[in-house]
Amino acid sequence: MIGTFYGVGVGPGDPELLTQKAVRVLGEVDWIFHPYDNPDGTSFSKRIIAPLGLPDSKFKSVHLTMSRDRSKDRQTYDVAADAIFSELRQGRSVAWITQGDPFFYSTFMYLYEQMRKRYPEVSIEVIPGVTSPSAASARAGVPISRLHEKVAVLPATYGLEALPGLLDEFATVFLMKVNRVFDQLLEILAGLPTPVQAIYMEKVGTAEERIVTDLETLKGENLPYFSLVLLRRHSDERDGV
Amino acid sequence: MIGTFYGVGVGPGDPELLTQKAVRVLGEVDWIFHPYDNPDGTSFSKRIIAPLGLPDSKFKSVHLTMSRDRSKDRQTYDVAADAIFSELRQGRSVAWITQGDPFFYSTFMYLYEQMRKRYPEVSIEVIPGVTSPSAASARAGVPISRLHEKVAVLPATYGLEALPGLLDEFATVFLMKVNRVFDQLLEILAGLPTPVQAIYMEKVGTAEERIVTDLETLKGENLPYFSLVLLRRHSDERDGV
The missing domain is CATH 3.40.1010.10 (Tetrapyrrole methylase, N-terminal domain)
Known part of the structure; x- marks a missing residue:
């Protein structure tokens, strides 16, 4: 057997x-x-x-x-x-x-x-297990998706150039493992026509957990592999829930 | 207090x-x-x-x-x-x-x-909790995302018309709560230039769980609210893992 x-x-x-x-x-x-x-x-x-x-x-x-x-x-x-x-x-x-x-x-x-x-x-x-996007949004107090909203998840290294277009269509975009392309991400975010809510998180749920809402403060830092950024379009709270 | x-x-x-x-x-x-x-x-x-x-x-x-x-x-x-x-x-x-x-x-x-x-x-x-997409892919034995792949999640009622375009960019697309638009989904899938792997699942992890790989057999059926469809592009197993 x-x-x-x-x-x-x-x-x-x-x-x-x-x-x-x-x-x-x-x-x-x-x-x-x-x-x-x-x-x-x-x-x-x-x-x-x-x-x-x-x-x-x-x-x-x-x-x-x-x-x-x-x-x-x-x-x-x-x-x-x-x-x-x-x-x-x-x-x-x-x-x-x-x-x-x-x-x-x-x-x-x-x-x-x-x-x-x-x-x-x-x-x-x-x-199956709890994913880091679920844990990160829970810790940050930022909802991922209301009933009518779309969600995209991208490995940051492979999809950053598509980001501005995706932010038009998806209410929430998770960028996984942003450590290698973080400064490029800052440039893209700075160039968006409308600012989005952005939250950086690393090692969620561990003793070394870090949550940063002003991404510019991280510029040039050596970030760890287990890092992600949650991007969320501002939306009317009462809309469609 | x-x-x-x-x-x-x-x-x-x-x-x-x-x-x-x-x-x-x-x-x-x-x-x-x-x-x-x-x-x-x-x-x-x-x-x-x-x-x-x-x-x-x-x-x-x-x-x-x-x-x-x-x-x-x-x-x-x-x-x-x-x-x-x-x-x-x-x-x-x-x-x-x-x-x-x-x-x-x-x-x-x-x-x-x-x-x-x-x-x-x-x-x-x-x-945070385990989501139905994680549970569904585990039960179906279908990976959601390799290291270089993108994932999209759509509430089926609000995003079906964008589906053909999304399947070009995202390796896996989850359609949540497909019950109301299932026959429309079948038409869209039939019209795709390249077929994708499609798995229908309802009430995953309960005694009433149902997993169906031939979606056509569900045509016209009265499907429940807790239903989802996993769509996955066929890809080379060795590519980029």
């Missing part, structure tokens, strides 16, 4: 935002695989679940570079899929933990596809 | 997708206000938290029509804000429960804004 493979979203950073399902599954599985992305070997996703007090012997780490050139990570995922399958075929269950939601800008997706392609006999269960 | 007001997202339908924070807060507050939207007085959000076994005496219901004409609901929210404040001013804490995430197409938003406007002295905490 082949074990089940779980893709577990652990939420944006606050351990209390883990779902009950994630907590149960992480307690039940034989192995928890996780990426680590810092030179010192620490893992953001592993840190989120630390308060669960699971034994360290249950964890296996996989090194990812998180660079824009993904070829090395692809090899790593191929190797990880094999390593995970060798546990599953012995009847053991394995979870892969990932920040936020497993299918939303996550490192889990490629592993998921490799597993489906190489080992179609494996049963995979994906456990 | 004025009590705290909590906007609590209870997730898409599966009680196990409640966050640990939602469970803790709902246990601690003095009152849980909730909308009910069915003629028989049952409430979807209240049903999600039923397994917590909280005493019925802790709940107060507010009637909402969920119709497109929101003027009646607006009056209801004004009255609800007053009713909630009269508890808060006596030092009691109050939670408002809402399906999914409180700031994402939720009935909570208007209440939040009324509360901020009328009673700015009230401290409000929003507890």
Whole structure:
């Protein structure tokens, strides 16, 4: 009997935002695989679940570079899929933990596809998590979408030139991982015909959380990878809710 | 001392997708206000938290029509804000429960804004939840967004005519509450130059969950309010992950 493979979203950073399902599954599985992305070997996703007090012997780490050139990570995922399958075929269950939601800008997706392609006999269960846009808007007190409004989410590095047009059509635009293009973003925002509400947030829900409403003050700063900007058109509160 | 007001997202339908924070807060507050939207007085959000076994005496219901004409609901929210404040001013804490995430197409938003406007002295905490798009993609096994991809979310009733253009730019498009415009959607999809992957889902995570991949089979059916369609462009798996 082949074990089940779980893709577990652990939420944006606050351990209390883990779902009950994630907590149960992480307690039940034989192995928890996780990426680590810092030179010192620490893992953001592993840190989120630390308060669960699971034994360290249950964890296996996989090194990812998180660079824009993904070829090395692809090899790593191929190797990880094999390593995970060798546990599953012995009847053991394995979870892969990932920040936020497993299918939303996550490192889990490629592993998921490799597993489906190489080992179609494996049963995979994906456990959704709270995303960083949801957590960020909750912390900032800024609604994402009323009943008639549209929402766009862009990885900042790949879509910034389209931003002015999108802000006409979408009530809220989330820019994910703005760290690399932040100064370019400031220029675009300064050139908009009508100003929009803009909120910068990093590491939402962690002890290092930072929320900044005057984006100009961040100019030239070295911003972290887990950073996003929420852009929202001002609208009449009573309109269409 | 004025009590705290909590906007609590209870997730898409599966009680196990409640966050640990939602469970803790709902246990601690003095009152849980909730909308009910069915003629028989049952409430979807209240049903999600039923397994917590909280005493019925802790709940107060507010009637909402969920119709497109929101003027009646607006009056209801004004009255609800007053009713909630009269508890808060006596030092009691109050939670408002809402399906999914409180700031994402939720009935909570208007209440939040009324509360901020009328009673700015009230401290409000929003507890984010797992959204139905995250739950739906997890159940369907279809990734939402790789690192370079854009995502759009549209309330189907208000944005369907823009759909063909959006499918060129966004890798994934979610259409929320497709029930009223489903046959029109089928026509648009049939007229696309390149077919896209389309998955219909209703009541994700509940016992009545339904996932349909051949949308044509639903033609003419009377679909429920909690329905969505995930549209995804076919893309090379190895591209950019």
